[in-house]
Amino acid sequence: MEILLNVALLIVGFVLLVKGADFFVEGASGVASKFGIPQLIIGLTIVAMGTSAPEAAVSITAALNGNAGLTVGNVVGSNILNVLVILGITAVIIPVAIQKSTLQIELPAMIVISAIMVVFGYTGEVITRVEGIILFVLFLVYLAYLFYMAKKGKEEVEEAHKMKPVWLLLVMTIGGIAMIVLGSDFVVDSASFIASKLGMSESFIGLTIVAFGTSLPELVTSVTAAKKGKADIAIGNIVGSNIFNILMVVGLSAVITPVVYDLSSFFIDGIVMIAIGILLLFGVMKSKKLEKPIGVVMLLCYAAYFVYLVVNI
Numbered sequence: 268m269e270i271l272l273n274v275a276l277l278i279v280g281f282v283l284l285v286k287g288a289d290f291f292v293e294g295a296s297g298v299a300s301k302f303g304i305p306q307l308i309i310g311l312t313i314v315a316m317g318t319s320a321p322e323a324a325v326s327i328t329a330a331l332n333g334n335a336g337l338t339v340g341n342v343v344g345s346n347i348l349n350v351l352v353i354l355g356i357t358a359v360i361i362p363v364a365i366q367k368s369t370l371q372i373e374l375p376a377m378i379v380i381s382a383i384m385v386v387f388g389y390t391g392e393v394i395t396r397v398e399g400i401i402l403f404v405l406f407l408v409y410l411a412y413l414f415y416m417a418k419k420g421k422e423e424v425e426e427a428h429k430m431k432p433v434w435l436l437l438v439m440t441i442g443g444i445a446m447i448v449l450g451s452d453f454v455v456d457s458a459s460f461i462a463s464k465l466g467m468s469e470s471f472i473g474l475t476i477v478a479f480g481t482s483l484p485e486l487v488t489s490v491t492a493a494k495k496g497k498a499d500i501a502i503g504n505i506v507g508s509n510i511f512n513i514l515m516v517v518g519l520s521a522v523i524t525p526v527v528y529d530l531s532s533f534f535i536d537g538i539v540m541i542a543i544g545i546l547l548l549f550g551v552m553k554s555k556k557l558e559k560p561i562g563v564v565m566l567l568c569y570a571a572y573f574v575y576l577v578v579n580i
Contacts, residue, residue: 340473358562399521
């Protein structure tokens with residue numbers, strides 16, 4: 268009976284995370300537009316961070332509760348799932364165009380940042396506060412890069428008459444954050460309980476169930492973009508979210524409390540995270556498009572990875 272109750276709480280938590288992220292992104296973007304902040308800047312910052320808010324909430328809550336296995340597992344699992352499943356599904360729906368800056372800067376940066384996290388974890392089997400600060404400083408550098416790129420782009424501000432009232436946008440923003448925090452509590456507590464009762468490790472739960480649940484906003488955003496013929500923003504959203512997950516989520520979690528990095532659980536997964544980034548880069552380098560055949564291969568790769576996780580529970 269307790270397991271069924273916690274499964275229900277897990278589902279409720281995921282719903283709160285996804286809807287909370289939706290409200291937060293729409294509300295924060297609307298408020299920014301009301302004050303004349305360019306939509307390009309909003310998309311590169313608020314939307315990318317908003318879709319990663321569930322990972323941030325779950326991982327930071329897990330860090331505060333001492334569940335380091337869930338913290339690292341959630342981030343690594345989400346990043347692998349983001350690339351293989353979300354971009355895979357999006358590519359199957361419609362070819363994804365790769366922007367020049369994404370190919371030359373953001374994708375390589377994602378690979379390097381992934382490697383940095385693995386190296387930090389490998390040395391001493393813990394991501395220390397100092398290493399957390401380094402990651403967070405790199406996050407600030409990444410933000411500076413986004414603003415620089417935004418200023419080079421065309422500034423577009425949505426007309427005020429098309430927007431919701433400011434008070435409603437503020438309610439959506441604050442309410443979205445509250446839903447994300449509450450949802451993260453439900454997800455962390457129920458997932459940890461289910462893991463212990465079923466004999467599963469926290470790392471497995473983090474790499475699979477929690478990773479999928481917290482990646483739902485990215486999935487919804489990318490697939491919706493593909494259906495609307497705006498698939499070119501999908502890969503930018505995923506790459507940006509993956510960078511945010513490592514630099515801000517892991518970095519801030521480690522600043523709060525040193526995050527134990529279990530080599531037996533995460534080293535192979537960390538290598539997988541780096542490898543799929545490299546494969547993605549070389550897979551799209553020539554055509555500058557993520558096309559359907561590559562999307563199918565990516566989905567098959569995730570299926571194989573999931574079998575590996577199940578076998579090694």
